[in-house]
Amino acid sequence: MTVGLYQQLQCTWNFNVAPEKLLREISLEDFDALAIPGGFEEAGLYADAFSDEFQAVVRHFDEHKKPIATVCVASLILGHSGVLHNRKATTYNHPTSKRLAQLQSYGADIVNERIVQTGHIITSSNPGTAFDVAFSFLEMLTSEENAKKVKDLMGFN
Template structure:
């Protein structure tokens, strides 16, 4: 099974991060919460999460993809983190899965991986997506990049990630069991 990382920075949007982690784990996808700032990370609504690993201890080659939740200043903190940008660039070159929701697509813009890609983001962050084809949709898949518009898109975003992993049956089962 393919392993994913959800990268958390101080000020991350809790709904976008934890909904994705929950849905992926319900589908038995290994999903590690990776921190750029210590073992515990505080979200944008003061919810403190204990992460699985700090970013400087992981081997990114062990992962098939990454997920970046939005939230402010979480997305800004991700954008300004050199290891995060390096991993995104490497995953883009290797055609691994790259997912970002809400304000976090701006991190993809910083990594210069959105040119000519169909991308959605939280309104007001389009300016960071140089060269992208901006779409006004809840979730957009463009090759190996999946983006979501904001907190209301969290479940659709998570289901799109599962579908990209070939887990369409699991998506339908989860939608039913979660009464989605």
Template sequence: MSEHTIAGKKVAFLLTDGVEQIELTSPWDAVKEAGGEPTLVAPKDGKLQGYDGTEKGETFDVDLAVDQARASDFDALVIPGGVVNADHLRVHKGAQDFVRGFFEQHKPVASICHGPWLLIDAGVVSGRNVTSYHTLQTDLKNAGANWSDEEVVVDQGLVTSRNPHDLPAFNSKLLEEIAEGEHAGQTA
């Protein structure tokens, strides 16, 4: 059980086909175990295909279409990685708007691996301290972020990590930031 209780807190998980499934399931389970209520938000209805590296994994049921979702209905946002997942989400206007809403409302956002690509296109990384999968560092730096190679970086409610090996630290900081609530420095 987590040292942080987030009982009753609603947490959106934004993803699409190609998600790295452990980067969805591990934080999802951590949120549930801490008393939170996770919701899978996606650009399409139905089922999404998860991946374990390059191999097809499980499928996941979508709870809510991103175009129907509002940041105001949630307490926090998690953006899992996966190259295909992140590449498709980053160009989806509804996904960009949904992410920006969390920053505008000063709510915690956590993103791992390739997930921070979406943060770039949502226009929310300039001046922020972040990490990601190493291949995204140039993109993040070019967008104005301060990138570093650390297992987890926390900046005013924004939690980022590099890869699945960082999930224990990522999950711990995710729950801590949700428990703390809104952060004045978390802005778009």
């Protein structure tokens, strides 16, 4: 289920997202995992993701050791919340970007790899990792066997 802070989100490149539910309409206890996509600062990603309301969501999932997966700069959201302090993580690492330094400023132990999994948390280095993150997340939530089956059925083997 998709959950958001607003009924409709205006994203980059005129892409709109209409979440199925608003955060105020759900109980976090009903969810087994949290997946956070990356995005652009110009589209307002950080203003919303760094809000007290969403930071509380991140901390809730971490405190309950529920799986959390992020793609690209979404790991900065975890860093901002404090859950990556003294944990291995990565984020967008293009040579022109300062995002790794930003993540490190939150106390994360930077690992310059495509995907970094530390316990129940997955972080990744760029948008091109999205499928790999999704399959790792699926494995965490179900089983290695199921993740391999889905990968095969989707033509990834």
